[in-house]
Amino acid sequence: MLYFTDGIxxxxxxxxxxYIADLHQHVGKEVQLHGWxxxxxxxxxxxxxxxxxxxxxxxxxxxxxxxxxxxFAVTDTLTQESAFSVRGTVRADSRAPGxxxxxxxxxxxxxxxxxxxxxxxxxHGVEFLADRRHLWLRSARQHAVLRVRHRIIKAIRxxxxxxxxxxxxxxxxxxxxxEGTSTLFETDYFDLGKAFLxxxxxxxxxxxxxxxxxxxxxxPTFRAEKxxxxxxxxEFWMVEPEVAFNDLNDDMELAEEFLEYIVQSVLxxxxxxxxxxxxxxxxxxxxKKPLPRISYDEAVEILHRKGQPxxxxxxxxxxxxxxxxxxxDRPVMVHRYPAEVKAFYMKRDPQNPKVALAVDVxxxxxxxxxxxxxxxxxxLDVLLARLKEHNLPQEAFEWYLDLxxxxxxxxxxxxxxxxxxxxWICGLDHVRETIPFPRMIYRITP
RNA sequence: UCCGCGAUAGCUCAAUGGUAGAGCAUGCGGCUGUUAACCGCAGGGUUGUAGGUUCGAGUCCUACUCGCGGAGCCA
Numbered sequence: 001m002l003y004f005t006d007g008i009x010x011x012x013x014x015x016x017x018x019y020i021a022d023l024h025q026h027v028g029k030e031v032q033l034h035g036w037x038x039x040x041x042x043x044x045x046x047x048x049x050x051x052x053x054x055x056x057x058x059x060x061x062x063x064x065x066x067x068x069x070x071x072f073a074v075t076d077t078l079t080q081e082s083a084f085s086v087r088g089t090v091r092a093d094s095r096a097p098g099x100x101x102x103x104x105x106x107x108x109x110x111x112x113x114x115x116x117x118x119x120x121x122x123x124h125g126v127e128f129l130a131d132r133r134h135l136w137l138r139s140a141r142q143h144a145v146l147r148v149r150h151r152i153i154k155a156i157r158x159x160x161x162x163x164x165x166x167x168x169x170x171x172x173x174x175x176x177x178x179e180g181t182s183t184l185f186e187t188d189y190f191d192l193g194k195a196f197l198x199x200x201x202x203x204x205x206x207x208x209x210x211x212x213x214x215x216x217x218x219x220p221t222f223r224a225e226k227x228x229x230x231x232x233x234x235e236f237w238m239v240e241p242e243v244a245f246n247d248l249n250d251d252m253e254l255a256e257e258f259l260e261y262i263v264q265s266v267l268x269x270x271x272x273x274x275x276x277x278x279x280x281x282x283x284x285x286x287x288k289k290p291l292p293r294i295s296y297d298e299a300v301e302i303l304h305r306k307g308q309p310x311x312x313x314x315x316x317x318x319x320x321x322x323x324x325x326x327x328x329d330r331p332v333m334v335h336r337y338p339a340e341v342k343a344f345y346m347k348r349d350p351q352n353p354k355v356a357l358a359v360d361v362x363x364x365x366x367x368x369x370x371x372x373x374x375x376x377x378x379x380l381d382v383l384l385a386r387l388k389e390h391n392l393p394q395e396a397f398e399w400y401l402d403l404x405x406x407x408x409x410x411x412x413x414x415x416x417x418x419x420x421x422x423x424w425i426c427g428l429d430h431v432r433e434t435i436p437f438p439r440m441i442y443r444i445t446p
Numbered sequence: 447u448c449c450g451c452g453a454u455a456g457c458u459c460a461a462u463g464g465u466a467g468a469g470c471a472u473g474c475g476g477c478u479g480u481u482a483a484c485c486g487c488a489g490g491g492u493u494g495u496a497g498g499u500u501c502g503a504g505u506c507c508u509a510c511u512c513g514c515g516g517a518g519c520c521a
Binding site for chain 1: 472521
């Protein structure tokens with residue numbers, strides 16, 4: 001990848017700016033880099049400055065005999081995270097982790113000498129780092145996670161955009177609970193009463209699908225549940241495709257192609273990042289369609305065979321999901337859940353009205369549910385009955401019911417949780433590292 | 447809301463109920479190839495808060511606060 005070694009000039013020296021990731025193109029030439037001091041080592045008359053610029057880290061070697069006295073003196077004033085620019089000659093060196101070093105000729109500008117930096121090269125606890133998330137983002141590990149996250153989001157957009165989907169954004173402020181189940185964040189909304197932060201864009205995506213055929217919405221989602229686990233955030237990102245005339249099987253096919261596309265894109269473009277994260281990619285290589293499909297009934301059989309206490313009719317818990325996913329070498333799709341544990345809008349299976357035409361995709365290695373989807377109930381009268389059963393106010397859903405009054409068709413869709421997907425692909429032990437500024441029940445800063 | 451674990455130097459952690467310690471970071475000094483560099487010296491503490499037991503509490507007891515993990519709920 002090229003990082004714009006283009007016409008951007010330093011106002012200080014009039015010399016083109018070069019990025020560390022592009023150094024391989026400049027071996028033997030003089031370049032000027034701009035960045036921050038990542039770490040420093042010294043040995044008498046030689047200084048090793050580790051410079052990071054967002055694209056990588058390079059060791060800059062300052063030899064006392066080779067630079068003016070004041071340049072050498074400047075190196076002793078630079079503290080960790082001080083910002084400066086450095087000029088020198090690029091040299092390939094097998095000892096360097098990145099393969100290249102810079103033989104420094106000048107330090108033309110020191111932007112700022114940083115105050116004592118709290119995050120040292122040694123280990124820190126999670127609370128300490130979380131309090132300084134805005135600085136923690138500068139570390140190599142966090143760079144890798146954020147780059148993978150970026151690549152995943154790009155893959156999501158490329159996948160749908162390349163298949164004729166239209167992005168139809170759903171609102172974040174909504175008048176009522178979408179599904180009536182979760183606890184939502186509430187706020188005053190002028191003279192119109194209460195408003196809630198959305199827990200899902202799905203109902204609006206259905207309206208989009210009836211208008212445009214194939215749509216997806218992609219935005220932040222909010223849950224006020226007091227969930228306190230490594231898989232939960234109060235604010236997270238979800239992408240929700242919705243397709244008119246798709247049944248449950250079409251939905252599962254879309255989901256497996258989608259997951260394959262995301263994972264293979266990351267494997268292809270983020271090998272360096274996954275290496276920094278020490279991620280074993282063997283299982284990720286397996287993520288290709290077809291993904292195994294089992295019914296909820298078969299999932300219950302697996303649990304019983306593995307000695308897991310479980311009663312038909314319950315939803316799968318975190319441990320149950322892990323036990324099931326351990327039986328497979330790639331994500332597994334579990335379909336046809338008991339209708340009673342699922343949302344009101346899911347269509348029941350005509351073959352067995354006790355189950356809903358729903359599907360959850362469970363990621364391997366205990367990362368849990370990354371996709372939840374279903375075929376939607378498209379019959380007006382059935383939907384009206386479901387609203388009553390769930391004690392939901394019909395008037396709040398009139399617009400949604402209109403979708404069944406004016407050209408109702410079978411349709412289906414699903415939602416993918418971005419943070420869980422990032423956590424799974426990166427092999428992280430907590431979703432709080434998958435988003436730049438995580439929001440959890442006991443943390444809203446920084 | 448429930449269950450479990452934890453809180454000691456800026457950070458990560460030690461310390462049988464008997465004088466509060468180390469590594470890193472910081473400051474000073476040394477070293478021309480260091481890779482979380484190394485070597486020497488120095489500064490740095492109301493042991494989360496409030497009570498209690500004891501001749502004596504970082505250590506034992508009670509309550510509280512905050513955090514972490516899990517359950518429930520969910521992506």
